[in-house]
Amino acid sequence: MSSRRRSNNNSRFTQDEISDLVLKLQSLLPNSFSRCTTTVTSSSKILEEACNYIRKLHNEVDDLSEKLSQVLPSVDSNNIDLIHTLLSLLQQ
Structure with missing residues (x-):
């Protein structure tokens, strides 16, 4: 995180912290x-x-x-037991 401290109110982030996140x-x-890794x-x-990306993942889950x-x-x-076991492993 940024070297700047949060303002008086702990729920507020500095601009540097937001940029880092x-x-x-x-x-x-x-x-x-x-796509723009160099710019x-x-x-x-x-x-x-x-x-x-999150919408795309939701659509994939639905499909x-x-x-x-x-x-x-x-x-x-x-x-069926095997499928349930595999699904539970995937959810972890």
Whole structure:
């Protein structure tokens, strides 16, 4: 974090702290969402890309859930326990 201290109110962040957090957020985005690694990107653009990435992940989860719900009825009872175990591992 920044060497600057937070202001009197602990809930407020300094501009340097916000900039540091936005850069950390950008580092978590995959390259396809964080295209501008060599140029300075505005905080608003990084936040927009993060929101788009989260929406993309939500859509992927929805799609996978739909596919799973279609496959589960055709799975025999011996494999259901295995599937539940795998799903619980993925959620950890």
